[in-house]
């Protein structure tokens with residue numbers, strides 16, 4: 545945990561949502577939303593405050609892909625591995641992105657720009673294979689398109705454009 549202020553925020557969330565162990569997922573959800581990630585130190589604090597074994601908090605935090613232990617990148621790339629996308633080569637897209645970015649799923653590039661996620665159906669099966677970058681849906685994606693796709697987001701950063 546970075547500092548006392550962050551700790552107080554987490555404690556406030558726990559108090560607001562509830563300390564009963566049955567609220568664990570709701571508490572983790574609220575922390576993820578508020579802080580953007582749930583590092584180990586925060587998991588330990590949650591375990592202490594809610595009187596839950598750390599192993600349980602760790603298990604739940606690791607099970608759901610929406611919980612991350614690192615800050616997310618500016619652009620979250622979700623490669624859909626749902627059936628429609630998978631049969632059209634989505635795994636190859638994911639593998640290429642891993643190689644191009646030098647990270648694996650649920651990791652963020654060292655420059656903080658991209659986080660790579662393997663996701664379930666994103667509701668764009670008609671344009672499979674599909675990739676979601678933050679709120680932008682890209683359809684009929686080919687391996688050849690990936691360098692340009694990444695560059696288009698890199699150049700937004702270079703140009704100082706920030707739509708968020």
Ligand code: FES
Nearest residue numbers: 624626629668669
């Ligand atoms: S399976 Fe990929 S968008 Fe539905």
